[in-house]
Amino acid sequence: MIWALLCAHAVACIAIVALGDRAGRGVFGVAAVPAAITTVWAATLLGGDEAPTAQRQWVEGLDLSFTFAVGPLGALMTVIVSGIGFCVFVYSAGYFSAGTPGIARFGATLLAFSTAMVGLVWADSIWTLFIFWELTSITSFLLVGHKSTSAANRAAARRALLITVSGGLALLAGFVLVADSAGTARLSEMGAVDGTTATVAAVLVMCAAATKSAQVPFHVWLPGAMAAPTPVSAYLHSATMVKAGVLLVALASPVFADVSAWTPLGVAFGGVSVMWGAIGALRQHDAKLILAWGTISQLGLIITLLSVGSGKATFAAISIVTAHAIFKAALFMVVGEIDIRTGTRDIRELSGLHRTMPLTFAVAAVSAASMAGVPPLLGFPAKEAAVEAVLGLSGAEQWSVGVIVIAGSVLTVAYTTRFLLGVFATNGEATEVAAQRTAMTAPLAVLGALSLVGFIFLDQVTKIVKPAATQVNKKSDVYKLIQWPGLTDAFMISAGIVAVGLVVGVVVARRSGSTPRPLGARAVDSLIDAVLIGATRLTGRVQHGSLPVYVATMAATAALAATPFLWAIDTDALYKWDSPAQAVLAGLAVATAITAARVGSRLGAAVGLGGVGLAVSGLFVAHGAPDLALTQLLVETVVVVGFVIGLGHLARQFPPVGDLWRTVRIVVSAMAGIAVAVALAASASNPTGQPPLEAIAQEGVEDGGGNNLVNVILTDIRALDTLGEVVVLLVVAVGILALVRPQKADSAAPALDAEVTL
Amino acid sequence: MSVALLFAVSGLTSVGIYLITARSLSRIVLGFSLLGHAAVLALLAAGGPAGDAPLADHASIESSANPLPQALSLTAIVISFGLTLFLLALARRQHVLTGDDLVEDDIEDQRIAHLEEVELGSEHDLSDKELDGEDADS
Numbered sequence: 001m002i003w004a005l006l007c008a009h010a011v012a013c014i015a016i017v018a019l020g021d022r023a024g025r026g027v028f029g030v031a032a033v034p035a036a037i038t039t040v041w042a043a044t045l046l047g048g049d050e051a052p053t054a055q056r057q058w059v060e061g062l063d064l065s066f067t068f069a070v071g072p073l074g075a076l077m078t079v080i081v082s083g084i085g086f087c088v089f090v091y092s093a094g095y096f097s098a099g100t101p102g103i104a105r106f107g108a109t110l111l112a113f114s115t116a117m118v119g120l121v122w123a124d125s126i127w128t129l130f131i132f133w134e135l136t137s138i139t140s141f142l143l144v145g146h147k148s149t150s151a152a153n154r155a156a157a158r159r160a161l162l163i164t165v166s167g168g169l170a171l172l173a174g175f176v177l178v179a180d181s182a183g184t185a186r187l188s189e190m191g192a193v194d195g196t197t198a199t200v201a202a203v204l205v206m207c208a209a210a211t212k213s214a215q216v217p218f219h220v221w222l223p224g225a226m227a228a229p230t231p232v233s234a235y236l237h238s239a240t241m242v243k244a245g246v247l248l249v250a251l252a253s254p255v256f257a258d259v260s261a262w263t264p265l266g267v268a269f270g271g272v273s274v275m276w277g278a279i280g281a282l283r284q285h286d287a288k289l290i291l292a293w294g295t296i297s298q299l300g301l302i303i304t305l306l307s308v309g310s311g312k313a314t315f316a317a318i319s320i321v322t323a324h325a326i327f328k329a330a331l332f333m334v335v336g337e338i339d340i341r342t343g344t345r346d347i348r349e350l351s352g353l354h355r356t357m358p359l360t361f362a363v364a365a366v367s368a369a370s371m372a373g374v375p376p377l378l379g380f381p382a383k384e385a386a387v388e389a390v391l392g393l394s395g396a397e398q399w400s401v402g403v404i405v406i407a408g409s410v411l412t413v414a415y416t417t418r419f420l421l422g423v424f425a426t427n428g429e430a431t432e433v434a435a436q437r438t439a440m441t442a443p444l445a446v447l448g449a450l451s452l453v454g455f456i457f458l459d460q461v462t463k464i465v466k467p468a469a470t471q472v473n474k475k476s477d478v479y480k481l482i483q484w485p486g487l488t489d490a491f492m493i494s495a496g497i498v499a500v501g502l503v504v505g506v507v508v509a510r511r512s513g514s515t516p517r518p519l520g521a522r523a524v525d526s527l528i529d530a531v532l533i534g535a536t537r538l539t540g541r542v543q544h545g546s547l548p549v550y551v552a553t554m555a556a557t558a559a560l561a562a563t564p565f566l567w568a569i570d571t572d573a574l575y576k577w578d579s580p581a582q583a584v585l586a587g588l589a590v591a592t593a594i595t596a597a598r599v600g601s602r603l604g605a606a607v608g609l610g611g612v613g614l615a616v617s618g619l620f621v622a623h624g625a626p627d628l629a630l631t632q633l634l635v636e637t638v639v640v641v642g643f644v645i646g647l648g649h650l651a652r653q654f655p656p657v658g659d660l661w662r663t664v665r666i667v668v669s670a671m672a673g674i675a676v677a678v679a680l681a682a683s684a685s686n687p688t689g690q691p692p693l694e695a696i697a698q699e700g701v702e703d704g705g706g707n708n709l710v711n712v713i714l715t716d717i718r719a720l721d722t723l724g725e726v727v728v729l730l731v732v733a734v735g736i737l738a739l740v741r742p743q744k745a746d747s748a749a750p751a752l753d754a755e756v757t758l
Numbered sequence: 759m760s761v762a763l764l765f766a767v768s769g770l771t772s773v774g775i776y777l778i779t780a781r782s783l784s785r786i787v788l789g790f791s792l793l794g795h796a797a798v799l800a801l802l803a804a805g806g807p808a809g810d811a812p813l814a815d816h817a818s819i820e821s822s823a824n825p826l827p828q829a830l831s832l833t834a835i836v837i838s839f840g841l842t843l844f845l846l847a848l849a850r851r852q853h854v855l856t857g858d859d860l861v862e863d864d865i866e867d868q869r870i871a872h873l874e875e876v877e878l879g880s881e882h883d884l885s886d887k888e889l890d891g892e893d894a895d896s
Contacts, residue, residue, distance in 0.1 A: 536870075539870055539871070540871030540872070541871075543867050543870055543871065544863070544867060544868075545864035545865070545866075545867030545868045545871070546863050546864075547861050547863075547864070548778075548779040548780065548781060548861070549779075551775075551778055551779050552775075552779045555775050574759055574760075574761055574764075575759070575761065576760070576762065577760050577761065577762040577763075578760050578763070578807055578808035579808065582760060582763065582808065583762040585766075586763060586765050586766035587762075587765075589770065589795070590765065590769030590770065590773070593769065593770055593773040593774075593792055594773055596773075596788060596792075597773050597777055597785075597788070602784055605784070605788055609788055609791055609792075612770070612792060612795060613795070616766075616795045616798070616799065619766060619799065620802075622808060623763075623802055623808045623823060624809045624810050624811050624812070624823035625802065625811065625823060625828045625831070626811050627828065627832060628798070628802075628828055628831055628832060628835065631832055631835050631836070632835060635835055635836070635839040638839070638843075639791065639839065639842050639843065639846075642842075642843050642846050643784075643846060646846040646849065646850045647784050647849060647850065647859070657780070657781070665775075665776050665779045665780075666776060669771075669772040669773065669774075669775035669776035669779070670772050672771055672775045673768040673769060673771045673772030673775070674768060674772075676767060676768055676771045676796070676800065677764045677765070677767060677768035680764060680800055680803060680804060681759060681764060683804055684759035684804070691805065691806055691824045691826065693819050693820075693822075693824065693825075694819060696825060697812075697814055697819045700814065701814050707813050707814040707816075708812075708813055708814075709812040709814060709822075709825035710812060710825045710828045710829050710832065713825060714832060714833075717829075718833075722833070725833050725836055725837065728836075728837060728840055729836065729840050732840035732841075732843060732844050736843060736844060736847040739847040739848060739850070739851045740847050740850055740851070
């Protein structure tokens with residue numbers, strides 16, 4: 001079933017691409033089908049004991065396979081991912097106008113994200129998890145940059161991509177360490193690990209989760225990601241993708257339970273994010289950005305609770321995950337509808353919407369109240385559980401987590417109040433509102449109602465949440481969500497939170513410039529810019545365009561690479577000379593070559609080259625290679641003649657050269673020469689066998705019918721090579737002819753240039 | 759292996775590399791030619807010690823030099839001959855077009871080196887008006 005569902009997603013994706021833009025809003029209908037099927041399938045798993053698995057070998061012998069296991073937590077996340085996905089697809093059909101260009105691309109990418117996300121929540125092997133993790137980053141990048149004509153959108157997309165994929169790299173490193181110390185890549189088989197390696201892995205995994213879940217200081221990509229169309233914000237950046245980090249913390253916390261750094265690190269990330277996100281939400285004027293910053297804050301709360309690791313805290317965290325997905329998706333959809341129907345999201349411009357958009361207002365009020373933790377809504381018991389969890393802790397932990405939860409909740413109530421007042425209250429003249437679109441209203445009404453329905457059937461919700469929390473932490477088994485706790489301490493604290501938050505919210509509702517300014521995206525962007533500029537500068541420095549310097553660099557590198565050969569030389573394999581004549585001729589060849597290089601006139605250089613050729617021919621004779629000597633003599637004669645003819649028109653003297661560059665060249669060429677000698681000597685010191693002289697002689701005389709073995713090799717044994725050699729010479733001849741033909745070619749060349757400049 | 763031959767290979771390689779790092783195309787041609795010599799001598803040296811010419815009717819197979827590297831070297835000589843002549847033709851062509859035979863810096867590479875200034879400009883334009891939600895007050 002798992003494979004079938006993944007395939008259904010993929011097929012729908014391809015179908016959307018094939019249909020193209022002419023299908024219009026129909027693409028969302030296609031996309032909704034696999035989401036709906038997946039939701040129904042996962043819903044049947046909720047609360048049950050059944051945990052379907054699927055596996056496919058990828059690389060044998062590397063323990064690399066695609067492994068899925070849908071446990072209670074996976075089933076809950078699937079219902080959230082696919083269920084909200086279904087709502088978002090329906091909503092998108094209303095959000096976009098029929099003729100919007102790029103609508104198919106958008107639908108396909110959104111569904112591709114949905115596929116990646118279900119793959120992520122189903123993954124059992126950490127490698128499978130990593131692959132889908134990265135896929136969500138990539139699809140998120142494409143969706144944020146959907147309106148790619150705007151430079152700001154492109155910058156936001158790039159920022160989101162770079163931050164989340166650097167988190168992905170950290171995750172990969174962490175997973176490698178975990179797999180190494182745990183001895184398995186399966187999450188379901190993984191026991192707790194400890195030690196230094198595990199600590200490093202825990203830090204890496206927590207950082208990866210923080211980038212994905214937009215925790216301070218990695219949060220800067222999330223507000224920028226609001227450049228995406230609102231269905232994307234509702235889906236990826238509130239309900240699902242940002243929860244991937246939370247899911248990772250949940251899945252990893254049993255593994256890192258014994259690592260002492262895990263809890264403080266998570267509480268630090270989460271605690272700072274709770275405050276910073278809420279402060280950010282209090283100072284925004286764009287309703288969508290208020291929600292985005294609120295998401296940072298809420299995710300911080302969840303990560304704090306998950307890292308604490310007590311049974312009650314884990315239970316509270318999973319409850320908040322569920323409640324948050326429902327109310328935050330609904331709120332984003334509300335903002336999207338307001339944006340479409342009024343043309344603005346700025347709370348300073350919106351006015352009187354509670355009267356003109358009553359249904360939307362009702363949904364917003366219910367969802368916002370759920371976010372603030374007000375009964376009788378799903379957010380209330382979840383927040384109660386969090387407060388109870390704090391009361392259950394002790395010592396410094398209770399103090400720190402308590403401050404985070406309580407102060408965070410107060411601020412949450414405050415920005416929720418500000419959001420509701422800002423968007424819906426009457427503030428001067430009422431904003432004009434366009435006609436309602438059923439496709440948009442229906443899903444947000446459903447999600448809004450869910451917050452209420454969830455509270456009414458709270459026992460059912462407990463039955464779903466409890467196994468999921470128990471999968472993360474065995475001690476969560478004993479807790480349940482309570483509709484009406486009575487006048488307990490926790491309830492009194494909750495009431496206090498709401499009261500204080502309301503006051504703060506009403507006070508700051510209209511004045512927001514006074515709140516502190518969070519560190520921002522600009523710092524990240526200048527970092528990215530600095531890297532890009534540095535790269536360009538380095539490229540400019542390294543790739544300077546001077547051919548001689550390139551050649552010298554390569555020669556020096558090759559020479560240095562030959563250093564290890566020094567230790568492979570056996571001096572016994574070397575002897576002075578084969579004959580004294582060889583030594584004399586070798587000296588002569590090198591001396592003539594040096595002279596040819598130093599001489600200032602071109603003619604002198606050509607003569608020098610001829611001299612070297614003669615000396616080399618002599619060396620051939622001394623070595624016992626008369627054929628080579630003859631060929632060399634002929635070749636050398638033609639080359640010298642060619643040199644004189646070819647360059648006869650040039651100035652007689654070579655242009656002068658700078659001293660420094662000359663010294664560098666001498667050093668590099670000396671290094672290269674020594675390196676070649678060293679490599680050759682090393683090869684002579686390590687012979688791999690005797691030359692097959694007998695065999696060649698026998699074959700040459702008997703089969704080839706010739707006594708000159710060199711000739712027989714060329715014409716019989718390597719006849720095809722020799723044919724190739726002749727072809728090369730032919731090609732060279734044709735090429736030379738084309739190059740040196742004077743008149744025609746020269747008159748054609750300027751004409752060609754003229755065409756190019758046109 | 760004969761040190762004298764090694765010396766010849768090493769010296770010719772050095773001078774060859776020295777010449778091909780020059781700016782003048784005719785010197786580069788010279789350098790290639792010398793590198794060709796060095797390569798052929800290296801092949802011979804690697805093939806074994808000197809000996810009689812490998813003629814089956816004039817010398818015993820034990821006392822003759824290894825014929826295989828000689829056959830390979832013949833091919834190498836001919837190919838480097840072709841290469842040298844082709845380079846000479848290129849140098850001549852360069853002379854006809856520009857009046858000298860100097861190797862100029864690559865234009866495309868220089869364009870990349872100048873990208874820096876261009877990019878600096880455009881990036882600054884961009885960061886001034888982005889939607890990060892933090893410019894709300896300004």
